[in-house]
Amino acid sequence: MIERVGRLYSRSLYRHPVLFLIIPLLITTVIPFGLLWLFPIRLSQNAEIGFDTKDTVLSGPRLAWARIQPSLMFSNRIAFSNPRPIDTDVQQPSVQPVNKRVRRSWADNLLSAINQVACYDSPIPLMDHLSQIVLEVPNYDAIFDLKFLDKLCQMQSNISKPLSRFDAFTPYRNIWSVANMFACISPNLRVNCTQLDESDIKIVRKTIDNCWKYRTPIFECRNEKCQGQCSTCREVPEECSSQIMHDLFYRLLPKSRDETPFLVNTFLPVFTLTGYITQNIPVDVILYDALELSVIDYSKKSGFELKGLLMDVKRDRLLAAALRDSILALLAAGLVMIVVAVHSQSLLYAFVVILLLALSVVGALGVYSLFTDEFPLLNLVTFVLLIAIGSDDAFLLKSNFPNHLNEETFHSFLTHTSFTMFLTCFSTVVPFFINITSNVIVFRRVYPLLCFGLFAGVTVIFNYFMVVSFLPAFLLIQHRHLDCFTGFKFPYRSVFSHLLYVLLPHVLVQGRYVLMALLSIVAIGGAAITYQGLHLPEYNPLQLFTSDNLHEWYDNNAERNFEFVSDPFFSLKTARDVHKIARSLEKARQLPFVNHQAKFWPERFLDWSDKYPCARGFLCCNMSNPLFSDSYLDFCLRNSTSFLATSYNDTPIFDNQTFAFVGYTAMLPTTLKYNHRFSKLTKSFEMLEMTKPDGGWWAPEWWLMSTWFDLLSSIVQDCLSSVVGSLIFVAIFAFIQLKFQAIAAVVTIAGVIFTSSAIVTLLGWVLGVLEAVILVLVVGLSFDYTLHYGAALPDHGCAEHRIREATSKGVGPVTLAAFTSFLAGASMLPALTHAFYQVGVFLVVISWTSWTFSTFFYLPMLSLTLPRQSGICPYCEKTNIFYFLSY
Structure with a gap:
């Protein structure tokens, strides 16, 4: 045939x-x-489209969280395609107007202004989200060369024009480089790096060489858990205990001073594009193009070996x-x-x-x-x-x-x-x-x-x-x-x-x-x-350009060289349900990698309920009182939101149409550090699985981690x-x-x-x-x-x-x-x-x-x-x- x-x-x-x-x-x-012609296609500009998962254990919670997260930034009432019916046996409160609430995040901590002097005594807010430049020098000794420091100091004035275009968006005005850091460390009270001389360099080098062996105690003393109160801080000499010295080791200098060539980091007074987006500040990418071109031109003119840039503009x-x-x-x-x-x-x-x-x-x-x-x-x-x-x-x-x-x-x-x-x-x-x-x-x-x-x-x-x-x-x-x-x-x-x-x-x-x-x-x-x-990528989640690209080089090498680098079974219908979720959250707060002291809303609801005055003829919300009935719980849960503060990271969730209680979300701060390496991520996700409540699920706030x-x-x-x-x-x-x-x-x-x-x-x-x-x-x-x-x-x-x-x-x-x-x-x-x-x-x-x-x-x-x-x-x-x- x-x-x-x-x-x-x-x-x-x-x-x-x-x-x-x-x-x-x-x-x-x-x-x-x-x-x-009938079904035209368009070329997608989103580089991450398709680099996703579906029908896996983690994809469900991630997709659900990505969907409800934007709504929770405004209200705990969310529109659902299949709303749950209201229990008609429960007395319903009147509908109150929903006021927009501001999300509690690092963006809220942004200072309105900052002193234009490069030196500082306390951590600079949001410094992790600033744009960065990585330069390469022959060795550790080269960073103490006065000519190199002078050229690095002059970068501020040479790229001032493209930097000034960000003045309306950013309160910072100084470039934090080793030159400025050295001026701050010098005991000669230099105003800025333009006043550095050989005597300053000798003193600064002696200080840095002495403090290098205390790098680990310096980091431990300045972390969020210790905040200068640990016994480790007593080991650090006074000359090494400043915030400037911490940031010099933590942000600007690499992990080892014996490496050749030697890498030096520099922070620009400009947030990355992602940093602005997360603050709801629209910034044109063209501004970054001009800034990058200016940095490249000055680096060539000064003889700098420019290795990497961080601006988060790759996708654009x-x-x-x-x-x-x-x-x-x-x-x-x-x-x-x-x-x-x-x-x-x-x-x-x-x-x-x-x-x-x-x-x-x-x-x-x-x-x-x-x-x-x-x-x-x-x-x-x-x-x-x-x-x-x-x-x-x-x-x-x-x-x-x-x-x-x-x-x-x-x-x-x-x-x-x-x-x-x-x-x-x-x-x-x-x-x-x-x-x-x-x-x-x-x-x-x-x-x-x-x-x-x-x-x-x-x-x-x-x-x-x-x-x-x-x-x-x-x-x-x-x-x-x-x-x-x-x-x-x-x-x-x-x-x-x-x-x-x-x-x-x-x-x-x-x-x-x-x-x-x-x-x-x-x-x-x-x-x-x-x-x-052949192994999984360790540092760069999604490489878009070739490895010699300045932005890709930063993503591939920064971490290795620098330190910084809805469930249908869930319900709260009985007092027992409330106690159960409160106990789960209490256990999660006490986990070693969490150690969160403040109580969450279900725990605070129990405290509020214990103090609620009850009288015959009125609805009782005191769950330990004989007058309380589980049929009152729905009203009590919503009524409590008028007395107990709720926020984006600790709130009950209600259906926006039926006002039925449909869920609860809590944000657990952890001491786990995110790392792109699969082996470390595996350990972190195994630990995070311990926070999963019965009948619930967990997802990282930044859902791309889970992705x-x-x-x-x-x-x-x-x-x-x-x-x-x-x-x-x-x-x-x-x-x-x-x-x-x-x-x-x-x-x-x-x-x-x-x-x-x-x-x-x-x-x-x-x-x-x-x-x-x-x-x-x-x-x-x-x-x-x-x-x-x-x-x-x-x-x-x-x-x-x-x-x-x-x-x-x-x-x-x-x-x-x-x-x-x-x-x-x-x-x-x-x-x-x-x-x-x-x-x-x-x-x-x-x-x-x-x-x-x-x-x-x-x-x-x-x-x-x-x-x-x-x-x-x-x-x-x-x-x-x-x-x-x-x-």
Whole structure:
């Protein structure tokens, strides 16, 4: 049946190529553009869209808290889509107007003004949220160089113009650098750093050297728990006990003074963009652009080595950078077009191949628009991946197109190539579609239908549809009607052909044992490097730009160098319920990592209830009084809010429509420090689980903490399941095509995976969300070249000649495919954004390793796995006849 359908298809394509040229064009142009007109999509500027989790233990509380948190900042009455009915047996109070309440947070503690003198005796409010500059000097001694301090001091006046644009938003006016700190530490009563001289530097250095050994006691003495009252404070010398000295060690100087080069931090009198947003202060990002440019210009003029910046503006700059990097995809397409033109000796064929790739993306966009109108930036890299994947098929079709064209040879050509391309296409698509089951939404962009993987997978499917219809039809038309347009001749084509088709097969056969031994050692070493070195990101939750970007450098390195760095079962219907939640909160307050003294609202409600005067004929709210009834509790709970202060971080929650009591929220301050490292986050979240009340749930106030931890937990499991699932499917495909040679293919693929993973690990990769998405492709892309060689393997002959024949037939398309993938990846290396750069690195690595292992490991390994020839080898006979005639 399949053979009959295949023959009917090839016959129709052979006889009516124009029809098969027009229909795919209509399917990939008219229909998608019509869908895009009806359902337009927009490029999302939010870099974090999709980098989320769903259907996990932590995702429910996080999403619920993210939804109700904004409402709680104004009132404890919240609108619910399915409001709870009011108990009609309970007397209801009259509705009182709801007054807006101000959230109690660090923003409320912002001072209205501050002395413009750089020196201070008490902590500067919100200093953690100020913008920062990190400079690099040769060593610790360099920070005491008077010339360096003088240039650092002059930064204030040189960047004063862009700084002044923030005066309306920020009360601070001074740059806190080591120069200003030294002026404050000096006993010579310097007003500012411009008055520093050599005598000051000598005294300051002696003081700092002496205080360095007290760094830990200084930090402990100044923390929130101690506040200068601990026994540790008595160990600190008086000259080391000031707030200036604490901030110098804690904020400006790195953890070790022996490091070379030596990093120095500087605080600007400007909040980060996030710092302003959390205070509801709108600030234009353009102001930060001007400030950053001024800092960079002054650093260059002064000879500073500027290493990092903290302004929290990465997300706002991502869209422009991603669009700029998208132009590099056009460069990649141009380079691939040149290679295709050289190989095919036809510029027209090269243009059609690029057109085919573009139409595949358009077709996928049309399907994508049916499910969502939001197009995340990560999807932009799909075209780069398609260039690397789709060009393989173009070389395969051109190389195998029959010289003596007739209906029978065309059928054999189309059957062989379409099946081979189907296996390579499907092995690439499988990892994308496996990710639909992932808990990470970036793997399945719109739950549960659309995702980055689904978009890329649909694109590859459209590409396969085009290469089995549109491209063969064009080759037929070109062969019949366009042969008069002769192409150009590549001058060194014969030399490369001799190297690939004559010398390489001889090297593979004669040196097979050495090649297999060397690459086996490489693969085993790669597995060890990957196991030891590939880990989850420790410092930067979501990298958007390349690592040399000033803002990314700060996020990746600041922490390691500087110190600072609704439940339906819940109810309160009885006095017993109130006592139960009060006891839970009391226990949570007494946990070692909480130690919160102030009582929460349920505990204060019990105290208020005990003092409530009761009399016959009136509602009684004293739960210890015989006149009290549980039916009064609803009224008492709401009535108590008129006497007991409630706030954003300690409040009962009522339905805004029915006024029914639906929940309660309390904020527990802890001594736990947030850290991006997964191992430390795991311990913290295990401890926080102890605060979970019966019938309730917990979530961090900053819900992105929970997002990051949940994301890391899901990445490990989902990436592993995707790779293993892909490997299983590839093994099945290998057995279908290669039969008993599939074992050699699977071993080769494993070698490619281990080696590629080791190389990217040595290049500094960590298993972030983007890297996990990329690495699931390694199985499919490592299979392509091996499959091409396996498909070129003759069915008969001795092992040596079968390997030689497979090498001669397959090395051309495989080498060209690897070269175009390498070019596509190399074109992305100048990219500014992390996604495009990492995809470029991956394509460069996977093309090189996959070509190396498929050529120098898989083919030699066939000499051990191919069955012995029973009978006469036709290739050996040809060779013997040749020698006989020569003799």
